Amino acid sequence: MTQGDFNRKAQEFMSGRRGPDDLASLSVWVAVVLVIIDFFVHTGWLSWISMALVIYAVWRMCSKNVYARISENDAFLKALGPMRPWLQSPRRAAQEARTYKHVKCSSCGQKVRVPRGKGRLRVTCPKCHEKFEVKS
Numbered sequence: 001m002t003q004g005d006f007n008r009k010a011q012e013f014m015s016g017r018r019g020p021d022d023l024a025s026l027s028v029w030v031a032v033v034l035v036i037i038d039f040f041v042h043t044g045w046l047s048w049i050s051m052a053l054v055i056y057a058v059w060r061m062c063s064k065n066v067y068a069r070i071s072e073n074d075a076f077l078k079a080l081g082p083m084r085p086w087l088q089s090p091r092r093a094a095q096e097a098r099t100y101k102h103v104k105c106s107s108c109g110q111k112v113r114v115p116r117g118k119g120r121l122r123v124t125c126p127k128c129h130e131k132f133e134v135k136s
């Protein structure tokens with residue numbers, strides 16, 4: 001079997017399947033962390049949990065019920081809330097926190113992103129169009 005054959009076969013296998021998503025990759029990461037902890041602590045059961053997490057991740061990637069997997073992943077991302085960018089891309093989240101400040105609209109509570117270090121800014125809320133001043 002040549003490399004091209006293998007790629008085609010792999011593509012055929014993955015068509016109609018979702019492949020890795022956030023929930024699957026987080027499962028794998030948690031599994032890796034558990035294996036490392038188990039390496040030092042030697043509990044035994046931690047490696048079983050990490051094995052189960054890897055199997056769960058592989059099952060997610062190969063599942064043909066794509067819509068169910070998408071809604072699970074969306075629910076998971078929603079549950080993360082403000083933690084989400086820090087888990088998905090810690091580097092970008094840190095960059096974002098350095099460059100921008102998030103303030104709440106005084107009238108409707110909508111979150112607004114303003115650049116940092118620009119002195120007092122006059123902000124117009126994109127949702128309710130209320131104008132307010134923030135120290136950036």
Ligand SMILES: [Zn+2]
Binds near residue numbers: 105108125126128
């Ligand atoms: Zn508002």
